[in-house]
Amino acid sequence: MYAPRRLPQSHFVPVRNLRYHVLAWGTPSDTRPPLVLLHGWMDVAASWQFVIDALAQERFVVAPDWRGFGQTDGGGVDNYWMPDYLADLDWLLDHYAADRAVDLVGHSMGGNVAMHYAGVRPARVRRLVNLEGFGMPAYAADEAPKRYARWIDENKRLHQGGMRLSGYSGPEGVARRLMKTNPRLSQDKADWLARQWASPQRQDDGSERWEIQGDAAHKVINANIFRVDETLALYAAISAPVLAVVASDDSLQGWWAGRYTLDEFHRRLAVLRDVRDARVEDAGHMLHHDQPDQVARLIEEFLGRP
Numbered sequence: 001m002y003a004p005r006r007l008p009q010s011h012f013v014p015v016r017n018l019r020y021h022v023l024a025w026g027t028p029s030d031t032r033p034p035l036v037l038l039h040g041w042m043d044v045a046a047s048w049q050f051v052i053d054a055l056a057q058e059r060f061v062v063a064p065d066w067r068g069f070g071q072t073d074g075g076g077v078d079n080y081w082m083p084d085y086l087a088d089l090d091w092l093l094d095h096y097a098a099d100r101a102v103d104l105v106g107h108s109m110g111g112n113v114a115m116h117y118a119g120v121r122p123a124r125v126r127r128l129v130n131l132e133g134f135g136m137p138a139y140a141a142d143e144a145p146k147r148y149a150r151w152i153d154e155n156k157r158l159h160q161g162g163m164r165l166s167g168y169s170g171p172e173g174v175a176r177r178l179m180k181t182n183p184r185l186s187q188d189k190a191d192w193l194a195r196q197w198a199s200p201q202r203q204d205d206g207s208e209r210w211e212i213q214g215d216a217a218h219k220v221i222n223a224n225i226f227r228v229d230e231t232l233a234l235y236a237a238i239s240a241p242v243l244a245v246v247a248s249d250d251s252l253q254g255w256w257a258g259r260y261t262l263d264e265f266h267r268r269l270a271v272l273r274d275v276r277d278a279r280v281e282d283a284g285h286m287l288h289h290d291q292p293d294q295v296a297r298l299i300e301e302f303l304g305r306p
Contacts, residue, residue: 040108119234
């Protein structure tokens with residue numbers, strides 16, 4: 001099994017009405033800002049461990065489990081909203097950085113949160129690295145009625161028990177699932193991740209089943225349609241330099257089959273004041289698992305430039 005080289009401390013931080021779980025590596029510095037890592041949808045903070053171990057320099061790093069993921073409770077809600085992630089992050093930065101600007105790295109959903117947050121609070125972000133945080137395809141206003149109806153229907157399915165997350169007889173099954181989803185993931189990393197991504201739960205019959213550490217309510221779609229004009233306004237408000245990193249596998253083509261493309265994503269980025277592009281070779285959407293050395297090098301080179 002994979003053996004982490006740098007071990008984190010586990011913290012619980014009061015954030016709004018929740019008890020947020022946060023992993024922290026290293027010790028705070030008076031000369032370098034905290035590095036804050038934001039995981040993606042159906043992921044956990046520990047997912048950054050491979051990148052942490054690949055960093056050439058020691059520094060203070062914090063990574064939260066988003067609300068409803070990992071060891072952070074969801075608060076009993078039946079759906080999740082982008083504004084809550086922004087507010088949660090603001091509270092976490094109050095705790096770990098006070099009034100200092102941080103270096104912010106986000107993957108997938110975490111990349112979207114990072115980009116939006118940097119537009120809302122530009123003074124709190126020194127540098128921003130977006131790993132495959134593409135946002136969503138453009139939606140037309142006339143798609144809203146069906147979207148709201150689908151949101152209502154999915155909420156009903158959730159409350160009727162029809163949107164549960166998968167369970168497994170043991171961590172080996174979780175590891176197989178991870179490797180099926182990401183064929184580049186090695187066995188040793190999958191075995192280690194399985195024990196971070198899922199946990200054993202006692203069943204009514206006394207048996208033990210490994211369940212994903214995520215709230216099934218995350219599977220309910222957002223009620224509101226994605227607004228590109230709003231996103232572009234947030235991007236335009238970002239003052240920090242941004243590094244936009246994509247994987248060699250075209251995730252957008254696989255997800256959206258032409259409705260939303262990499263070219264359109266890069267056109268959106270054109271509104272940024274200072275943006276650089278990078279690509280990680282031999283990698284898919286989970287590029288921080290596939291090529292942690294490449295990702296760590298890109299992050300450190302970008303954050304270290306004058």
